[in-house]
Amino acid sequence: MVNLDVRDSVPDWAPFEQPRAAQGAPNVVYIVLDDVGFGAMSCYGGPIETPNIDRLAGDGLRYSQWHTTALCSPTRSALLTGRNHTTNGMACISEAAIGFPNANSHIPPECATLAEILVERGYSTVITGKWHLCPENEMNLASTRRSWPLGRGFDRFYGFLGAESSQWFPDLVHDNHPVEQPATPEEGYHFGTDITDKAIQYLDDVKAIAPERPVFLYYAPGCAHAPHQAPQEWIDRYRGRFDEGYEAMREQILARQKRLGLVPENTELPPLNPIGTPQTRTGPGGEPFPALDYTRPWSELSADERRLFARMAEAYAGFLSHCDDQVGRLIAYLEDIGQYDNTIFVVVSDNGASGEGGPNGSVNENKFFNNVADDIAENMAMIDKIGGVETYGHYPNGWAMAFNTPFKMWKRYSFNGGTCDPCIISWPAGIAARGEVRTQYHHAVDIVPTVLDCIGIEMPERVRGHVQTPLQGISMRYSFDAAALPSARTTQFYSMLGTRGIWHQGWKAVTTHPAISGWGHYGQDTWELYHTDEDRAELNDLAAQEPARLAELIGLWFYEAGVNQALPLDDRSALEILSTPRPQLTPPRERYVYRPGSSEVPESVAVNIRNRSYAIGALVDLPGPGASGVLFAHGGRFGGHALYVRDNRLHYVYNFLGIEHQVVSAGEDLPTGEKLILAAAFEKDGEASPGSATGILSLYHGDHKVGERRIRTQAGRFTLAGEGLVVGRDSGEPVTDHYPGTAPWFFTGGTLHRVAVDVSGEPYIDLETEAQAMLARE
Numbered sequence: 001m002v003n004l005d006v007r008d009s010v011p012d013w014a015p016f017e018q019p020r021a022a023q024g025a026p027n028v029v030y031i032v033l034d035d036v037g038f039g040a041m042s043c044y045g046g047p048i049e050t051p052n053i054d055r056l057a058g059d060g061l062r063y064s065q066w067h068t069t070a071l072c073s074p075t076r077s078a079l080l081t082g083r084n085h086t087t088n089g090m091a092c093i094s095e096a097a098i099g100f101p102n103a104n105s106h107i108p109p110e111c112a113t114l115a116e117i118l119v120e121r122g123y124s125t126v127i128t129g130k131w132h133l134c135p136e137n138e139m140n141l142a143s144t145r146r147s148w149p150l151g152r153g154f155d156r157f158y159g160f161l162g163a164e165s166s167q168w169f170p171d172l173v174h175d176n177h178p179v180e181q182p183a184t185p186e187e188g189y190h191f192g193t194d195i196t197d198k199a200i201q202y203l204d205d206v207k208a209i210a211p212e213r214p215v216f217l218y219y220a221p222g223c224a225h226a227p228h229q230a231p232q233e234w235i236d237r238y239r240g241r242f243d244e245g246y247e248a249m250r251e252q253i254l255a256r257q258k259r260l261g262l263v264p265e266n267t268e269l270p271p272l273n274p275i276g277t278p279q280t281r282t283g284p285g286g287e288p289f290p291a292l293d294y295t296r297p298w299s300e301l302s303a304d305e306r307r308l309f310a311r312m313a314e315a316y317a318g319f320l321s322h323c324d325d326q327v328g329r330l331i332a333y334l335e336d337i338g339q340y341d342n343t344i345f346v347v348v349s350d351n352g353a354s355g356e357g358g359p360n361g362s363v364n365e366n367k368f369f370n371n372v373a374d375d376i377a378e379n380m381a382m383i384d385k386i387g388g389v390e391t392y393g394h395y396p397n398g399w400a401m402a403f404n405t406p407f408k409m410w411k412r413y414s415f416n417g418g419t420c421d422p423c424i425i426s427w428p429a430g431i432a433a434r435g436e437v438r439t440q441y442h443h444a445v446d447i448v449p450t451v452l453d454c455i456g457i458e459m460p461e462r463v464r465g466h467v468q469t470p471l472q473g474i475s476m477r478y479s480f481d482a483a484a485l486p487s488a489r490t491t492q493f494y495s496m497l498g499t500r501g502i503w504h505q506g507w508k509a510v511t512t513h514p515a516i517s518g519w520g521h522y523g524q525d526t527w528e529l530y531h532t533d534e535d536r537a538e539l540n541d542l543a544a545q546e547p548a549r550l551a552e553l554i555g556l557w558f559y560e561a562g563v564n565q566a567l568p569l570d571d572r573s574a575l576e577i578l579s580t581p582r583p584q585l586t587p588p589r590e591r592y593v594y595r596p597g598s599s600e601v602p603e604s605v606a607v608n609i610r611n612r613s614y615a616i617g618a619l620v621d622l623p624g625p626g627a628s629g630v631l632f633a634h635g636g637r638f639g640g641h642a643l644y645v646r647d648n649r650l651h652y653v654y655n656f657l658g659i660e661h662q663v664v665s666a667g668e669d670l671p672t673g674e675k676l677i678l679a680a681a682f683e684k685d686g687e688a689s690p691g692s693a694t695g696i697l698s699l700y701h702g703d704h705k706v707g708e709r710r711i712r713t714q715a716g717r718f719t720l721a722g723e724g725l726v727v728g729r730d731s732g733e734p735v736t737d738h739y740p741g742t743a744p745w746f747f748t749g750g751t752l753h754r755v756a757v758d759v760s761g762e763p764y765i766d767l768e769t770e771a772q773a774m775l776a777r778e
Contacts, residue, residue, distance in 0.1 A: 030348075057347075068349070115154045166733060242310040245398075433480060610716070613695070613759070616643050632755045646739065
């Protein structure tokens with residue numbers, strides 16, 4: 001009521017009141033692990049010690065038939081929205097958008113995230129770790145932030161946006177801007193510890209002010225996605241524990257799973273290569289079976305190979321145990337503030353263990369992204385470095401089969417090896433059962449409805465003004481204290497990289513189509529039929545005995561595909577999918593200009609020098625002979641290039657996949673003066689392999705050549721994530737150890753005005769003259 005005098009007026013604060021959660025509303029903590037198979041953690045019968053996650057399992061429930069989409073971004077979209085991945089536009093990882101409704105990498109606003117719902121109901125919302133729900137063309141500072149965490153309902157964010165990142169030199173974003181890591185590995189830095197520090201800080205920021213205000217924490221460590229990197233003392237704990245090999249390990253894990261009641265007593269192990277090998281199977285048009293999807297029997301390995309493969313498993317195990325230790329820190333904090341009992345913990349993996357290491361594993365996964373085969377001898381030379389800063393490793397796929405015990409295949413596949421994953425729900429104040437196993441069939445889409453049910457919130461019809469697509473998940477709460485009730489979910493469809501599956505009332509039809517094989521011809525797919533209530537390992541194909549049931553399930557798959565806009569199917573190679581043309585904020589140009597002091601430029605929007613001629617010119621003032629440091633750098637230890645000054649000489653390095661550091665050094669000291677050009681120019685004259693250019697790299701002072709060398713360049717990217725382009729320094733992981741001084745190797749002893757990169761294909765011209773013309777234009 002408003003009158004002439006304020007003393008006679010009554011204020012109305014109602015429109016400005018902050019949303020308040022119900023009295024006693026629980027905190028919600030998602031712990032989203034990455035590439036952790038059903039048989040990896042100790043509470044699921046695995047060989048890897050996870051005492052803190054085991055504690056959550058002991059205080060809550062383990063689900064033995066909980067499922068994902070078989071890949072990272074798609075599952076994460078389902079976990080946050082309660083809708084199927086193709087409904088969310090996430091048929092594949094966000095870097096693999098192909099422009100169709102099922103695969104555009106943009107979660108529609110009609111599919112609100114749990115954060116968007118809870119932040120309007122009085123929750124603080126926080127994410128630390130991996131996001132991976134943003135299209136790659138929007139992972140840069142010139143882009144909209146609509147698909148970044150703060151654009152999808154989170155108050156705070158600290159982590160990385162893409163598929164993966166180094167644990168030693170992560171691609172860090174804080175809220176809406178990139179930041180440098182707070183310490184170096186030599187100073188004890190590790191990403192898992194860093195995000196846990198931030199998670200506790202963010203929780204405390206809220207609880208110190210409003211102890212009763214609930215928090216939704218989405219805690220998503222890089223673990224245990226490649227690269228498998230952990231402090232050495234954690235890896236050393238597992239020395240010798242995997243020496244018997246993955247086949248023996250599978251038997252041991254299965255025996256423990258039976259004792260724990262996680263699988264039926266009659267469960268048997270599928271063969272090591274359950275859908276074929278390059279020698280036994282080809283595609284309908286004669287296409288080869290994917291070489292990476294063959295598993296080598298342990299008995300056929302040499303002694304050195306066994307030692308190498310075991311060490312790779314040790315790194316993975318140490319990585320996961322270190323992550324569990326960080327989970328323990330979160331638990332301890334919540335106990336210390338009296339919030340542990342009233343916190344709903346949801347611990348899941350986003351898909352099964354990964355087979356992307358292929359038959360032999362790798363100490364540098366970037367070779368895979370560049371179609372360069374791993375070399376066992378090169379890997380053996382790095383055996384004592386595995387898990388450290390000098391490797392970017394992934395184990396061989398035999399360990400994926402072990403860590404997915406008792407299932408067949410792995411991440412990417414619609415078999416249970418890709419889709420049936422750990423799920424633990426713990427809420428001491430809200431669940432009476434302790435340490436029990438639940439066998440009801442559920443899926444990632446069911447987590448959001450479960451959380452809303454526990455909190456007592458109805459799914460709103462509108463969120464941020466958008467009419468909502470109905471939830472496709474169902475609440476799992478009925479199963480909390482009723483172990484014997486049948487599954488409330490009756491149907492779930494699967495589609496991933498050309499593989500397909502459909503589960504309905506205890507039966508599952510699934511194709512044997514190899515993922516990312518390029519086979520196509522989906523009408524010729526072989527469908528298998530399994531009674532998964534009894535046959536969790538999908539071992540006994542009943543297609544011949546039950547043709548009518550199989551036909552019904554295949555028809556149901558097509559119905560569900562229509563409902564969930566799951567077409568078109570895409571089984572092209574990773575290289576083809578990742579190189580699909582996508583919208584760009586600005587079209588490619590022939591000349592790019594970068595200035596010192598700017599943030600790192602992601603590779604997806606940086607100048608592209610792959611398989612072409614290029615020239616890099618730095619405009620500098622050099623008052624004397626004391627200049628030193630990096631002028632330009634792009635990439636890191638496992639692939640990249642840089643122009644830098646050391647010992648008063650100009651140098652350029654092209655680091656070919658970490659295999660060969662091709663250094664070109666000037667034969668003369670630097671000149672002195674103002675507005676000088678220091679340059680490197682590459683003139684392509686051939687190809688070492690498809691897409692890998694060869695040619696002469698020349699160094700220049702102005703137009704005076706001072707050095708040259710023949711080099712080869714990479715066919716693919718320098719990194720899948722992180723290690724973008726920088727000027728005047730090399731932040732993160734260095735392209736070369738030949739830099740002078742210490743990180744981040746700033747350029748000093750002169751003034752760097754800017755760096756221009758020319759990819760016009762024209763021969764090297766007098767960049768000094770061109771620079772003067774450019775100055776006149778500015």
